[in-house]
Amino acid sequence: MKLSTIPHKILPSNVSKAFLSGVLMGMTVAPVGAWFLAWFALVPLWLMIFDKEPKRKLYFHISLVSIAWGIGYHGTSLSWITSIHPMTWMKVSWLASLGISLFCWVFITFWGAILLLPWGIGLFLLTSKLNSLSRVLVGTALWCGLEAIWSYGPLWWSSLSYTQSPNNLIVLHIGQISGPNTVTAAIVAVNGLIAEAYKANRARESYILEMELKLRTIVQFQYYLLPLTLFLMVHIIGWSLYKVPLNQTAETALKVGIIQGNIPNTIKLYPEGLYKAITGYTMGYINLVKQGVNVVLTPEGALPFFEERIMASPLVAAVKDKGVVAWIGGFAPYQDSEYTNSVFTVTREGEVFSRYDKVKLVPLGEYVPFKEILGTAISRLSPLKANQVHGLETQVFDTPFGRAIIAICYESAFSERFRYQASVGGQFILSSSNDAHYSAAMPAQHHALDIMRAIENDRWAVRATNTGYSAFVNPHGRTLWISGHNTYEIKAETIYKRQTQTLYVRWGDWLTSVLLVLGGSMLIVEILHKHKVK
CATH class of the missing domain: 3.60.110.10 (Carbon-nitrogen hydrolase)
Structure with missing residues (x-):
């Protein structure tokens, strides 16, 4: 693929936006701890992956914005690794110590960011023709599957789930159901539903402009009712688990x-x-x-x-x-x-x-x-x-x-x-x-x-x-x-x-398996439907 096919005026802007939204996700953990950002910081990347400009639906472009988001998130959340410098007490020169600390930061940042590459490309490749709900299901399953794989590797720290700790104990309780990927799934799904709601709202913009302001507000709100409902539902479930007595003896x-x-x-x-x-x-x-x-x-x-x-x-x-x-x-x-x-x-x-x-x-x-x-x-x-x-x-x-x-x-x-x-x-x-x-x-x-x-x-x-x-x-x-x-x-x-x-202790991360099966089933149904139409 030639770089000349990339819209030069737009691409740097999208990469910057993806990076900055990743930085917002990175600010959810210490030292900032703005946990609430996690529930919408993935939306810009989701929208960029499904941008309507035909020339911009390029795998190269998707790869760039996905990696940029990952660098922003992991680079911000893991920036503490640079504090290993200076290591002069270990008889390492000041300059060599700086080089080692920067190498470690860059390496672990890219190790985490690479996870976004198969997710971004997979999300676009697998779900472009699916409806919004199916797309969110597959996107969530894909993210959880990749986090599960990464967590079995030698380098693992910054799961999306830990963006909620320690400041949102309520939602962390759904981790008792199927582990940290339960929280991760909720975050990805809410972000995906918000992105899909935004897309659906924009699709009807020409019609909405003809309506009265009051009616326009009602129509716009209905698109965001589903992500709001999911957000409230997982917190209600978490609250019910949070209120269970400890029964100390x-x-x-x-x-x-x-x-x-x-x-x-x-x-x-x-x-x-x-x-x-x-x-x-x-x-x-x-x-x-x-x-x-x-x-x-x-x-x-x-x-x-x-x-x-x-x-x-x-x-x-x-x-x-x-x-x-x-x-x-x-x-x-x-x-x-x-x-x-x-x-x-x-x-x-x-x-x-x-x-x-x-x-x-x-x-x-x-x-x-x-x-x-x-x-x-x-x-x-x-x-x-x-x-x-x-x-x-x-x-x-x-x-x-x-x-x-x-x-x-x-x-x-x-x-x-x-x-x-x-x-x-x-x-x-x-x-x-x-x-x-x-x-x-x-x-x-x-x-x-x-x-x-x-x-x-x-x-x-x-x-x-x-x-x-x-x-x-x-x-x-x-x-x-x-x-x-x-x-x-x-x-x-x-x-x-x-x-x-807990259910998690008994059955492990069963939710990721269920999501992958459901997502795979959606894709199979879509393939069979296309084949039948032909």
Whole structure:
């Protein structure tokens, strides 16, 4: 296809509009948190894909506006990745550090934006001849299917669903039905219906101009009644789930203490940081024991040692002395120079009761993808020791208080990790993280993801982070307490063990499968109809 066929005066304008509407979607999450924008920020892209100008119905044009929207959304929402700069504390030069941070931002932005390419082209190619409702159904199914595929990959964070967390807890409750894609489906469908309503309204514009102003308003409103109805309906369903009583009992109570060590990564692995970790977590543990906690949770890598040294630490000595269980973040040797990022349950006898190894590792930061092929080249880009190994997908985390659902840092983005553990008996959520190397926007988004996981699985959640935001969250997503950022804090709170199973926990993401089947059926019916007419 020749670029000369692209209408040069219009194309840059459309690409800019698509990019800006993507930026609006990116502003739904921290640090802005304008969640309401998500319900119409996709409309401009939808309209551009189905623009009526024949010359502009080009796959090249659709690709450009789709990618531009994706860059705007993911580039804005994930801009916190640039705060890994400077990495001079890792003996990386200032200029190289800048290059690495920009590379990471560009890479993860385009990784997310690429999802829009098959969606935009697929939406146009598959639904151009369908009616509005069928088009919205197929477009929604296609988006949810692509998000489901992306969520099984190594890089995943910014689903459309998390645009509603933590500020719209009502709609997040429909995640109990079929997981985060339930929220995503609602957002895409409302956007699609608004776009289709706008198109239908414009199609009758010549007739409407001949009517009285009052009648014109009524006719215009009827087109937008359907997206408004869907928006209200999903919120009403969410409200009904939000109002379900938690039915807390003394028998299920568990008083948990958390320690936010506030140890910057710049000193974490040096003598100053190691001393601060040992003293800070030990004293924090002792003070929490005085508050009558049953167990203490520490952040990811709280004691950045291997298991043998952790068990010989003053913190474990305090556990043996005080007789209160602790969940301690650290590392376990695997083989050769490889190791796992782990959380240990240390009993009052000073023994390891159980261990969980992180399953979802950060590419380049914690491991080298395709190491055999790309290891040498990628190691030049990443200054980190990328030799961690993945834990088993089927792990469970049993504790003296019952089975827990646990996630270490990055795993909070992967809802299936939580759903699986809830389905096999997990009674409460533990999130152990270290977001010290990022700006405040990242831990705020991380907290928002854990809120979603608490709601979807109907579980209490405890978040212990290194520098913030540590928190206690109830099954309705309400944050009972949240720490400051870059502060040392300890906090004790009572949570409650639960054994309920939401539809999502039982059946997984069944809605996406249903949408894909219905959408596929619509397309088959249309093909058969065309064949019959011929």
